[in-house]
Amino acid sequence: MTTDTDTALEVTPDAAAAEFDRQVRTLLALGYPALSGRSPEQFAALVAPLRAEAVARAGSAAYPAGPAGPETAPAVTGRVPFVLVVGRALAPVERTMPLTTLHGGRLPGFVDRSFEPGSLERFLATEEARPPGRDGVHLLCEVERGEEFCGVVPGDAMATVAERGRTPLTLEEGIALLTLFPEILVKNKCFSLGGSRCGDRRVPALWISKRAPKLGWCWEGNPHTWLGMASAGARHA
Structure with missing residues (x-):
């Protein structure tokens, strides 16, 4: 999904490899190895096998063209080819959300108080969005911010996503997307994370509050003009 003004650039194997390495460097700089109880070298070794998958998929997706170009951090609109995701077993949501910022911002992301104590642990991946593998890391591919669903009832948006053979993002995947591509979260183009549910009508979402990213939730039957899916x-694991 691109906007009318976007021009896609093909992802070459070299560009995919460079982008994967950039994502790893970002996670290393943010302290993800310590969060996962590993040294930087151990963490790099843990995620290294996913590099081959990112390179192998080169050409099947595209970076949006922009000032950054495809050889560095892509200029993000609403679509990115892949995101390196570290699961909550290695990096708890309560620890990773404060490591996020808006593009060009300094204020740390935060979890909204509407999550009662202990509730984050109950928002688990749905069967369709369950991450593969057992090592706690995976590659999320062909990612879309989903602003076309702004103003659409979340339940209806999730049904449309399923009809297209796609799945909503989980909490961890949404935070990973924001962490590695801060440009993705902008005013009036925020997004829900329907891949994590807790058995009630709440749907987690990322939006902007007090000039910082916020992890909150909205009811699955309530549409918002600024919140997509x-x-x-x-x-891939």
Whole structure:
């Protein structure tokens, strides 16, 4: 999904490799190895096998063209080819959300108080969005912010996503997307994370509050003009 003004650039194997390495460097700089109880070298070794998958998928997706170009951090509109995701077993949501910022911002992201104590642990991946593998890391591919669903009832948006053979993002995947591509979260183009549910009508979402990213939730039957539904085409471990 691109906007009318976007021009897609093909992802070459070299560009995919460079982008994967950029994402790893970002996570290292943010302290993800310590969060996962590993040294930087151990963390790099943990995620290294996913590099081959990112390179192998080169050409099947596209970076939006922009000032950054495809060889560095892509200029993000609403679509990115892949995101390196670290699961909550290695990096708890309560620890990773404060590591996020808006593009060009300094204020840390935060979890909204509407999550009662202990409730985050109950928002688990749905069967369709369950991450593959057992090592706690995976590659999320063909990611879309989903602004086309702004103003759409979340339940209806999730049904449309499923009809397209795609799945909504989980909490961890949404935070990973924001962490590695801060440009993705902008005013009036925020997104729900329907891949994590807790058995009630709440749907987690990322939006902007007090000039910082916020992890909150909205009711699955209530539409918001500024809140879409993020989704992915595939996951690989």
